[in-house]
Amino acid sequence: MSDTALPETCTAVQLAERPTGLPDDKTFRIVEQTVEAPEDGEVLVRVTYLSLDPAMRGWMDDRRSYLPPVGIGDVMRGLAVGEVVQSRHPDFAVGDRVSGALGWQQFARINGKEVNKLAPGVDWKLALGPLGMVGMTAYFGLLDVGAPQEGETVLVSGAAGAVGSLVCQIAKIKGCRVVGIAGGADKCALLEEEYGADAVIDYKATDDLTAAVRAACPKGVNVYFDNVGGEVLDAALANLAFGGRVSLCGAISQYNATDGIKGPSNYLALLMQRGRMQGFIVFDYAARYAEAAQEIVGWLQAGKISYRYDVVDSLEAGPRALLKLFDGSNTGKLLVRVDPHAG
Ligand SMILES: NC(=O)c1ccc[n+]([C@@H]2O[C@H](COP(=O)([O-])OP(=O)(O)OC[C@H]3O[C@@H](n4cnc5c(N)ncnc54)[C@H](OP(=O)(O)O)[C@@H]3O)[C@@H](O)[C@H]2O)c1
Structure with missing residues (x-):
């Protein structure tokens, strides 16, 4: 395990209550939480970008779905990318770039089995866009x-x-x-x-x-x-x-x-x-992602695919930004830049 200077607390967004209709100001709660060191088998990830997805609306409802609902008071679920800052998992080292369900938070402590390493050199946004x-x-x-x-x-x-x-x-x-x-x-x-x-x-x-x-x-x-x-x-x-x-x-x-x-x-x-x-x-297609990624990379390199991102700065802006998906004001993949220093 390697240590870097880390803050004691970080910002996170919790689900405060289940919305009826569109999420509103009461749906989420912005909190400061302790940054916890990883235990055996876990990594601590500094989140760089969070993906905002229409599916998040469904995850807020307490009904039968392909994933369990997010619990009230839990950090809101979300796919994200970030950098490993501490590791107690043999397959991950400090500096590795990973993706996974890191959630709406600046630092995520997560089991190493639940994150995937990004291919070397892959841009953060690309990993949540055409290659995500x-x-x-x-x-x-x-x-x-x-x-x-x-x-x-x-x-x-x-x-x-x-x-x-x-x-x-x-x-x-x-x-x-x-x-x-x-x-x-x-x-x-x-x-x-x-x-x-x-x-x-x-x-x-x-x-x-x-x-x-x-x-x-x-x-x-x-x-x-x-x-x-x-x-x-x-x-x-x-x-x-x-x-x-x-x-x-x-x-x-x-x-x-x-x-x-x-x-x-x-x-x-x-x-x-x-x-x-x-x-x-x-x-359902997780076992075949590599096959798709290989072909998409080829199309990107050949200039056959054009892609746009709509990037919002800071986690605090996330709850309001999510609404862009439902009023159509996003053009391209909606992302939150969680780490202001992320390129
Ligand atoms: N099955 C899966 O595994 C899976 C995985 C990922 C995403 N999805 C689904 O894929 C769809 C697109 O997701 P995305 O991430 O690519 O979002 P997106 O298209 O980038 O953003 C959502 C767009 O939906 C349109 N929209 C919103 N409300 C609408 C309405 N009432 N009627 C018609 N259009 C409306 C808006 O575009 P306009 O400005 O054109 O109205 C808005 O920009 C969503 O339904 C999402 O749940 C499914």
Whole structure:
């Protein structure tokens, strides 16, 4: 075990109460907590960047899910990257860069089994972007679940976002025609000019989304990558091509619903078009992350993928920044720079 001069306390963000609808000022509590030395098998990590993700909203609810809910009074769960500052685990040394569920805190004491070393030279942000959870989500959710074939039409909602922008670009790399749905003219321009979409739909400026999808996808939708759910999912189903696939990645339009989740009323399209709708959770693909990362690195190096980050400074700003995901004011992967000195 190596020691470096560390503060006695650090800032953390706890879940104070379970929100109804959007999180508000009472949802989180900012606290100072003791920085604890690691025990056998553990490491102490100085967190550099924290990823803010729509899934966090679901983790606040006490209901059946793929992960247990965050407890009231617990440090809020979050994927993050950081540097090992003390180690009592044989596989980790001081200075190692790692990723894991380090939480909303400046220092995380965590079992070495629960963190992964970053590949040498990988930028912090990249490790939470195309080479992180969102990159893996886009890659497997599109290629494994959606299984697009060259020449097919791929419709993507949340298309200018952290996952969606990658889905659009991977679909283009695979020779598909890509139609992106996003909110606002700026995001639609970004989709066409930077992410290579063949057509775009600004859902905020469209009265009839089903007609807009029909116009943009005249041969029907072969693959719909759903980040949004609700009415957008219905509009996609109404335009499903024969044998079409829906990859259910997320349903951000429903995460803060207070009057029940709006399910797809057009689900009979699956029957008539012999379609398939499949949900997935990225963690199911953990054993194959290296395969995806290798291919994504190749695309990045070849300049085939463009990517944006939306970085907010300081943990204290995290609770308010999280809301950007739900009002659409983030453009790109939303991150908190926890360590002001992190590059
Ligand atoms: N299955 C998995 O394992 C997995 C893993 C990671 C992420 N996800 C899901 O992937 C989706 C995208 O996540 P992300 O991290 O890439 O976030 P993101 O797209 O970077 O940010 C969220 C975006 O959602 C859009 N949005 C918010 N409320 C909306 C509404 N009511 N209707 C339509 N669009 C709305 C906004 O874009 P506009 O400005 O375009 O409205 C906002 O910028 C989420 O549903 C998330 O839960 C799933």
